[in-house]
Amino acid sequence: MSRLSLLTAAAALAVTACRGGDTPRALLDRYFGTAARQEYSATYDCYDAAYHGKVTREEYVRHRKEASPLQSWRVLSVAQQGDRTTADVQLVFGPLPKVGRTTPVSTVVHEDLVREAGSWRIRVW
Amino acid sequence: MKITRRFTLALVLTSFLPLTAMATGSTSYGYVTGTVKDIKTTGALPGVTITDGKQTVTTASNGTYTLQEAAGSTYTLQASSTGYVTTWQITTVTANVTNTVNWALTQAYGTQVIPAGSMNYSVFAWNDLGMHCDQDDYSYFMVLPPYNTLHVQVMNRAGNALQTSGIQVSYAFPKKTNSTLHTNFWTYAPQYGFNVAPNVGISGTPLAGNMALDSNGLGFVAVGIPITPYDDDGTWDPYGAANITVTDSSSGAVLQTASVIAPVSTEMMCVNCHSTSNPQLDILQKHDAHNGTTLASDQSKGIVHACAQCHSDNALGAPGQPGVESLSLAMHNFHKDKMTYTSTAANTTPDCYNCHPGPKTQCMRGIMFRAGKSCHDCHGDMYGMTSSLQGGRQAWLQEPKCGSCHDAKHAENSNTLFRNSIFQNAPNGKMGGKFYCEACHNGTHGEFTTANAADPTIPQKFQGDTYWIWNCTVCHNNKNVQQMHH
Numbered sequence: 294m295s296r297l298s299l300l301t302a303a304a305a306l307a308v309t310a311c312r313g314g315d316t317p318r319a320l321l322d323r324y325f326g327t328a329a330r331q332e333y334s335a336t337y338d339c340y341d342a343a344y345h346g347k348v349t350r351e352e353y354v355r356h357r358k359e360a361s362p363l364q365s366w367r368v369l370s371v372a373q374q375g376d377r378t379t380a381d382v383q384l385v386f387g388p389l390p391k392v393g394r395t396t397p398v399s400t401v402v403h404e405d406l407v408r409e410a411g412s413w414r415i416r417v418w
Numbered sequence: 419m420k421i422t423r424r425f426t427l428a429l430v431l432t433s434f435l436p437l438t439a440m441a442t443g444s445t446s447y448g449y450v451t452g453t454v455k456d457i458k459t460t461g462a463l464p465g466v467t468i469t470d471g472k473q474t475v476t477t478a479s480n481g482t483y484t485l486q487e488a489a490g491s492t493y494t495l496q497a498s499s500t501g502y503v504t505t506w507q508i509t510t511v512t513a514n515v516t517n518t519v520n521w522a523l524t525q526a527y528g529t530q531v532i533p534a535g536s537m538n539y540s541v542f543a544w545n546d547l548g549m550h551c552d553q554d555d556y557s558y559f560m561v562l563p564p565y566n567t568l569h570v571q572v573m574n575r576a577g578n579a580l581q582t583s584g585i586q587v588s589y590a591f592p593k594k595t596n597s598t599l600h601t602n603f604w605t606y607a608p609q610y611g612f613n614v615a616p617n618v619g620i621s622g623t624p625l626a627g628n629m630a631l632d633s634n635g636l637g638f639v640a641v642g643i644p645i646t647p648y649d650d651d652g653t654w655d656p657y658g659a660a661n662i663t664v665t666d667s668s669s670g671a672v673l674q675t676a677s678v679i680a681p682v683s684t685e686m687m688c689v690n691c692h693s694t695s696n697p698q699l700d701i702l703q704k705h706d707a708h709n710g711t712t713l714a715s716d717q718s719k720g721i722v723h724a725c726a727q728c729h730s731d732n733a734l735g736a737p738g739q740p741g742v743e744s745l746s747l748a749m750h751n752f753h754k755d756k757m758t759y760t761s762t763a764a765n766t767t768p769d770c771y772n773c774h775p776g777p778k779t780q781c782m783r784g785i786m787f788r789a790g791k792s793c794h795d796c797h798g799d800m801y802g803m804t805s806s807l808q809g810g811r812q813a814w815l816q817e818p819k820c821g822s823c824h825d826a827k828h829a830e831n832s833n834t835l836f837r838n839s840i841f842q843n844a845p846n847g848k849m850g851g852k853f854y855c856e857a858c859h860n861g862t863h864g865e866f867t868t869a870n871a872a873d874p875t876i877p878q879k880f881q882g883d884t885y886w887i888w889n890c891t892v893c894h895n896n897k898n899v900q901q902m903h904h
Contacts, residue, residue, distance in 0.1 A: 328652060340653075343871060348654060352778055356647070356654035356684075359554045360600040363652060384651060391555060392602040400599060402651045403592055417593075417655050418679075418872040 317371055317378040317406050320413040324404075325366035325382065333357045341407050341414035361386035364397055378406035378413065446513035451484040453477075454497060457522035457788050466499040466523070489513035494825045497521045506825040522789035524867065527883070532891040534880040539581070540573040540892050542637075543662045543678035543876055544856045546837050548863025549781035551774070552646055554684045556606045558698035558717055560724040561745075562733060563612065563620050564603055564644035566680040570629060571637035571857050572664055572673075573893045580852050582631060586667050587638040589660045590626035591680070593649040597625060600648035610724045619644035620734075634840070636852065647682050647779075656683040656779045657872040677875045681864065685776025690763045691756065708752075732814040746813030747804065749773065754800035768792045769800065783873075784865030785886075796822075827904045830855065837862050843904060858887035 315323075320339060327335040333354040340348075369381040385399045407416040454466045454477050462481030467474055470485065470493045477483045487493055489511050498504040502523040509517045534540045546567045553561060568589055574581040597617050598604055604616045612620045621642035629638035647656040657679045664674045692700040702713040713723060725731065729745035730738030738744065743751065753773070758764040763772050770793040771777045782793055796818035797803060807813060820836050821829025830839035841853045860866045864873055866886040874884035880892050 325651075347657075347870070347872070348778070353654055356554075357652055359684075360648045360652040360654070382651075386599060386652075389600075391557065392598065392600070393605040398599065400596055400650055402649075404651070415653075417649070417653060418657060418659065 315413060317373055317380065317413050318368065320406060320415070321366075321368055321371070321380055321382065321404065324415055325363060325384070328357075328363045329365060331358075331362060339415050341409055341416050344415070344417045361389045361392075361394075361398075363387070369401065376408040378408075380404045380406065446489045447486050448489045448511035448513055449484055449486055449516040450493070450495065450509055450511065450519050451482065451516055452518050452520040453481045454483070454499075454521040454523060455481055455790075456502075457524050457785070460522075463499060463502075463523060466497055466502075466521070468521075469496050469498075470494065471496075487511040489515075495519060497523060499523065501526050503527070506828065507823055508821075508825050520790060524785070524885075527885060527888055530882040532880075532889050533882050534575065534892045535895075537674065537880070538574070538576050539664060539674035540575055540880050541662055541664060541674050541676040541876070542571045542573070542853070542857035542887065543660075543676055544569055545678065545680045545861045545864075546856065547681075548784060548861050548865075549656075549681045549683055549775055549779060551686060552601075552682050552684050553603075553686070554601070555698065556601070556603045556610070557722065558702060559713070559722060560606070560610045560726075561686070563607070563610070564597060564601065564646055564682070565619055565621075565642045566645050566682055567642060568629070568640045568660060568662075568678065568680060569632065569637055569854065569856065570639075570662055570664075570678075571853060575893060575895050578894055578896070580636065582635060582637065584667050585673065586665050587629045588627065588663045588665070589629060589640055589643070590663075591643075591645055591658050591660050593651070593653075593655065594645045594658050595625060595650055597644050597646045597648075599650055600652065601646045603644070603646075606722055609722050611727075617644065636840070637854065637857075643680065645680055645682055647684055656685070656775075657681050657870065659872075659875065676879055679873055679875060681779070681781075683775035683779035683781070685779045686774065687766065687772050687776060690766060690772050691759045693760065693762075732812055744807065744813060747807040750800050750803040750807065754804050757800060768794060770794075770797075780870065782863045783869040784860070784863055785867055786865065787863075788867070788869050835862075860886070 324336060324339040334350055336357065337350045337353045364385045364387040367383045369383055371378060371380045381401055381403055383399060383401050385397050387397055388395050405416040406413050454463045455461060456463055464477050464479045464481060466477040468477065468483050468485065470487065473485065475483045475485055492508055492510040494506055494508050496504060496506050503526055505521060505523060507519055509519050511517060546569060550566045551562045552564050570587050572581045572585060572587065607614055614620060614622065617625050619642035623640050623642045625643060625645065627640065629640045632639040645658055647654055649655045649658070659677045660680050662676045662678055663672060665672050688701060689697045694700040699714060702717055705711055706714050716723065725745050726734050726736035726738060728739045728742045729748050730736055731745045757769040757772060766772050766777060775781055798806065817835055819830060827843045830836045831842065837856055839855045840851055841855060842850045844850050860868070860873065866874055866877060867884045868874065877884055877887060881887060881889055
């Protein structure tokens, strides 16, 4: 593998992983982007410490695979107040034979974000 | 050397004293011994006073104590120490038997300003069980459907009274608005005998709506809410939060809001033993091989069965088929000698978590778990479960009793499960018969203070801590006394 390829791969990883210093919108894009690519380990990185304290990466990935695959997302609104942000996001889940669904389905979800140590994270509880 | 000999002689004499007493006197004795620890730090607590009301001992530097008691009686022991909540346990002493009664003391209540003090209404809300079981996939069989039950009681602080009229109580799960996104329960529900619309539970309860007055007329209830451990966005969230809203029936004004956790988990670890590429099919095939059924063949034709179709199940009110063991008995009886079937199963502690949720989601996470108790301490092990059910015990309807370990004032109501029991022995008689035990202590297996930070939403909002509801100000405007309710 060439040095350029390695650098490209490293850059891609850096973009994929949830990291600090970005905006709520950037976190939402990474959260749903990694989920849509079924890179659930990277999606797991987007949750806050409370979630990580209760759910391990392995569990998360195993269970997330049981849920519907995300096809696309569209952020409808973002409202930031200090270290908290709320967002409404339209999601489109792909077909899921397990539930007998053969066509995509759309839904709007409400997300809570929290800033932890300078980084925005998805808050579950 | 002389000192050593004397010490040895003293030890020998001391050891024989009870035997001597038994041989010469009419009273026989047993012993109660144990260790007292701090529930949070798990460090041993020296200097704790243990008393049965007549005699008192103090724990040693390593937190241990021993009491000699006349045999044949049941004693209420009290453990108290400055800086800790006084705690009671009961024990029955048998001659020449040493009972172990350990203690895990909770640090004394704080002196925080009680948030409810500035509110007109307090809300107590809880899920009736610490954890409800659910399945990721219903295309092979159904053990239990999605089915959480929430209770709410509303205290009018200004009026100093429990309020059950003139208000409407509603519930909604902001992150769980559409269970059909991630589960196939409703695809198969008609085959399991439930002709319910998508996102409606088997008792007709939707994912959001108004709660009904409960059968005792003390609070509000939503029975069988069909939530799953998956949030709408796909997050695995076994501790989903419901928003409770109390409104004035006349004006529609919001009087109070609260958040409560409704735990649900699919963490039934069948795969620990049925670790084929398709554990569910493996279960059906093994059931067929042992019982001559055709479950696997039926499933391949699209015909699925609920376990309760043949095995009676009090959780569902299903009568089952004559001559077939109840589901609870069949499961415990068949699996009782298989808890070491694989190394994964053998290493799962307690072994109950091979089937019940679960090693991670922790059905049992309440204060008894934090005090070092395990499922076996109340329910017995697999063999104990089997024998009790074979002896006629009704699963789900006849369960372990608080009063088996706790003193009478902390016991549940006679012939009533903890989750249905009502507080009766308040220092002020006016409080008796008004509040469910779970309103202050939370649901079975998740009693406050729990090991799960997501649980204590109610005490955090109204009391400012994660304890059970203990402060009078939470309910009363005119009571500033901090005292035990029992």
